[in-house]
Amino acid sequence: MKHIITILVENEFGVLTRITGLFSARGYNIESLNVAPTTDESMSRMTIVTYGEENVIVQIRKQLQKLIPVIKVENLTEHAHMEREMIVIKVQANENSRAEVLRMADVFRARVVDVSESSYSLELTGKSNKVSAFLRMLTPHGVIEMTRTGSVGMKRGSEGF
Amino acid sequence: MKLTGAQIFVECLKREGVKHIFGYPGGAVLPIYDAIFYENEFEHILVRHEQAALHAANGYARASGRCGVALVTSGPGATNAVTGLADSNIDSIPTVCFTGQVPSHLIGSDAFQEADIVGVTRSVTKHNFLIKNVEDMAKVIRQAFYIATSGRPGAVLVDIPKDISLQSCEFEYPEEVHIRSYQPASLADVDDVLEAATLMAQARRPMIYSGGGIMNARGSAALLTKLCQTYRFPVTNTLMGLGGVPFDDEHFVGMLGMHGTYEANMSVSHCDVLIAVGARFDDRVTGKLSAFAPDAKIIHIDVDPASISKIVKADVALIGDVKLVLEQLLTALAAQDFSHQQEALNMWWHQIDHWRAKKSLSFVQEPDAEVKPQYVIEQLHQQTKGNAIVTTEVGQHQMWAAQLYGVRKPHRFITSGGLGTMGFGLPAALGVKKACPDATVIDIAGEASIQMNIQELSTAMQHNLPIKIAILNNSFMGMVRQWQQMFHGSRYSHSYSDSLPDFVKLAEAYGGVGLRATTPQEVREVIAQALAINDRFVLIDFVVSKEENVYPMVPTGAGLHEMVLA
Ligand SMILES: Cc1cc2nc3c(=O)[nH]c(=O)nc-3n(C[C@H](O)[C@H](O)[C@H](O)COP(=O)(O)OP(=O)(O)OC[C@H]3O[C@@H](n4cnc5c(N)ncnc54)[C@H](O)[C@@H]3O)c2cc1C
Numbered sequence A: 001m002k003h004i005i006t007i008l009v010e011n012e013f014g015v016l017t018r019i020t021g022l023f024s025a026r027g028y029n030i031e032s033l034n035v036a037p038t039t040d041e042s043m044s045r046m047t048i049v050t051y052g053e054e055n056v057i058v059q060i061r062k063q064l065q066k067l068i069p070v071i072k073v074e075n076l077t078e079h080a081h082m083e084r085e086m087i088v089i090k091v092q093a094n095e096n097s098r099a100e101v102l103r104m105a106d107v108f109r110a111r112v113v114d115v116s117e118s119s120y121s122l123e124l125t126g127k128s129n130k131v132s133a134f135l136r137m138l139t140p141h142g143v144i145e146m147t148r149t150g151s152v153g154m155k156r157g158s159e160g161f
Numbered sequence B: 001m002k003l004t005g006a007q008i009f010v011e012c013l014k015r016e017g018v019k020h021i022f023g024y025p026g027g028a029v030l031p032i033y034d035a036i037f038y039e040n041e042f043e044h045i046l047v048r049h050e051q052a053a054l055h056a057a058n059g060y061a062r063a064s065g066r067c068g069v070a071l072v073t074s075g076p077g078a079t080n081a082v083t084g085l086a087d088s089n090i091d092s093i094p095t096v097c098f099t100g101q102v103p104s105h106l107i108g109s110d111a112f113q114e115a116d117i118v119g120v121t122r123s124v125t126k127h128n129f130l131i132k133n134v135e136d137m138a139k140v141i142r143q144a145f146y147i148a149t150s151g152r153p154g155a156v157l158v159d160i161p162k163d164i165s166l167q168s169c170e171f172e173y174p175e176e177v178h179i180r181s182y183q184p185a186s187l188a189d190v191d192d193v194l195e196a197a198t199l200m201a202q203a204r205r206p207m208i209y210s211g212g213g214i215m216n217a218r219g220s221a222a223l224l225t226k227l228c229q230t231y232r233f234p235v236t237n238t239l240m241g242l243g244g245v246p247f248d249d250e251h252f253v254g255m256l257g258m259h260g261t262y263e264a265n266m267s268v269s270h271c272d273v274l275i276a277v278g279a280r281f282d283d284r285v286t287g288k289l290s291a292f293a294p295d296a297k298i299i300h301i302d303v304d305p306a307s308i309s310k311i312v313k314a315d316v317a318l319i320g321d322v323k324l325v326l327e328q329l330l331t332a333l334a335a336q337d338f339s340h341q342q343e344a345l346n347m348w349w350h351q352i353d354h355w356r357a358k359k360s361l362s363f364v365q366e367p368d369a370e371v372k373p374q375y376v377i378e379q380l381h382q383q384t385k386g387n388a389i390v391t392t393e394v395g396q397h398q399m400w401a402a403q404l405y406g407v408r409k410p411h412r413f414i415t416s417g418g419l420g421t422m423g424f425g426l427p428a429a430l431g432v433k434k435a436c437p438d439a440t441v442i443d444i445a446g447e448a449s450i451q452m453n454i455q456e457l458s459t460a461m462q463h464n465l466p467i468k469i470a471i472l473n474n475s476f477m478g479m480v481r482q483w484q485q486m487f488h489g490s491r492y493s494h495s496y497s498d499s500l501p502d503f504v505k506l507a508e509a510y511g512g513v514g515l516r517a518t519t520p521q522e523v524r525e526v527i528a529q530a531l532a533i534n535d536r537f538v539l540i541d542f543v544v545s546k547e548e549n550v551y552p553m554v555p556t557g558a559g560l561h562e563m564v565l566a
């Protein structure tokens, strides 16, 4: 099953390698990984999307917590949570398909970021399954390139991390 | 007060109470070696290979209860230390290793003797640091010692670029150490303790399985022994936990696992409550997992939450320092009623004694026949009255030592368990001897393992460390040969110890005493002779039967109860 794990770490040299190294050394999967500083400059927040059996997920969490620069770990999947991912996608758009691509963007509430004679670049934010569905719908038109951020997320409600 | 980085290094070590460091110099650590030149608050022991510095620090740490410290240079010095770091880390031995690094501005340029040692050792250390400013030196060293010695101990590496050693800054020693992201557990949750105590009082076939955690928490062995004696619970030790209870205590059933005793493995297989105390359910211990303690509720005491339910699911987890948790548990047990358990315990002990009667470790030494390796261990035990501190290399001799030496007290059996590093025993013995100069220290070795760090005989001479080395010379990498015999159709592929040196002459060449025994009588004589020599190291070449196997043995993939006895 898919799990979204969010991690608060010391914003220090090498911390990202410690986390990814842990995943590769112990054979855990990483579906996506996102990292950026927080409002407190001394900390960064990471979101890792991973797959695994329940006991593996528990170990991932404990092993992460064991790393010295890791301040806090939470498995969002265990809580009511929000999840967002962004995709930027450049699709072929010729005379016949331009309208259809735009209509699709409209249906998904994506924004047009860039236009050329033969392409549209679109941006969409949403849950990762929505992002995937959007990508699927555009694929027949010819995807020139695309990039996804991987999920970020947090718990619902007023409580902080 | 303004000090250079190198002087800060020295100052910090003194404040940490360091008395001995093991090291080897080179370009990147020259400023530090310069700073320790006039140092007499701690002693530097020059080894002959950086791997040995780490193993010596490991033996020293285990025998003394202090943190082991090593100092090596950049590049090859640092990469040579990697095996020793991995060894200490997997066995949870507190060790801090300082490495020199090329000057900061050259890092990343493939400079002379540059290796990204922080990158290389990330997965074999508990934590590691690269010092980027001289102002961070004191804080980082303080944190390094704190991390290495607290919680689940381990190896910590501190990489110091040469320019940082030379720069100076105002020195201020951080008295307090606080790391917001690192808070090791100490006491277990009281409700969990109560639950464990209740389970233990209700058990009909209880079993204690204790490990290296008992060695890490100094003073906990006495509590463990008290626990077994007060409640008449049987107890088994892992290889790392030997000495946790005295070998001759009636509650002790021997080591468990792949080469454990029949009674230990059968007791674990049939118990109804298993209390794991500072042990981590290693695969050498559990055998086939589905057959491991199948009927038992598991209580697991461990300071590392990641050890809990990693391999075997714990029904009750007591996360904390094993000494404190045993104190909690003993208090909670005192309030329980054990009277109704006595009859069941009598039956349980009756059953265990029945298993014991198999005498699974017995062997026969014919008086005029070849020397059995087991006989050498038995004689070593007898003539030292079980009071030596034993280190080992890795292989069959290590298992026979574990089975037959008879460890009376904690911290007296010092072996490489998790990594199984051949070449560990000799340098570890040097570290032990430095920590306990009055003890008889014996490295029980194989003729293959001993050659992996034989150069340390020179260290033994230089630093006047009169240890004993007992080589069980079977002309084979015996453990490898045993597996080839059992699982690879007796095809002894590259496991014969060919072109061996004359170990007696070798010992003499290094300035020590070399002895050889080829008959049981000579075994007894040379051991007596060796024990009487205290001014130099003694190496004994015991020529033993070539194809003896270690039994009992749990074949790989089998359950503990399926062990082979001979
Ligand atoms: C050739 C060979 C054969 C072997 N055969 C066997 C065998 O037959 N039987 C056997 O037992 N082993 C055997 N071993 C050793 C085996 O590989 C493991 O090293 C050993 O079993 C691990 O011991 P342990 O479980 O006590 O764990 P350790 O590695 O000693 O770990 C200690 C545990 O205690 C915890 N701990 C540490 N400090 C504290 C504290 N203060 N408070 C609470 N908890 C703490 C740690 O978190 C950890 O979980 C063999 C090794 C070799 C090389």
Ligand SMILES: Cc1ncc(C[n+]2csc(CCOP(=O)(O)OP(=O)(O)O)c2C)c(N)n1
Pocket: B393, B394, B395, B396, B397, B398, B420, B421, B422, B445, B446, B447, B448, B449, B450, B472, B474, B476, B477, B478, B479, B480
């Ligand atoms: C550094 C290292 N390399 C290889 C091994 C694999 N290995 C385990 S036991 C062993 C043979 C040890 O032979 P010896 O020291 O003669 O001891 P014996 O088994 O004969 O008692 C080998 C090669 C190891 N444990 N460590």
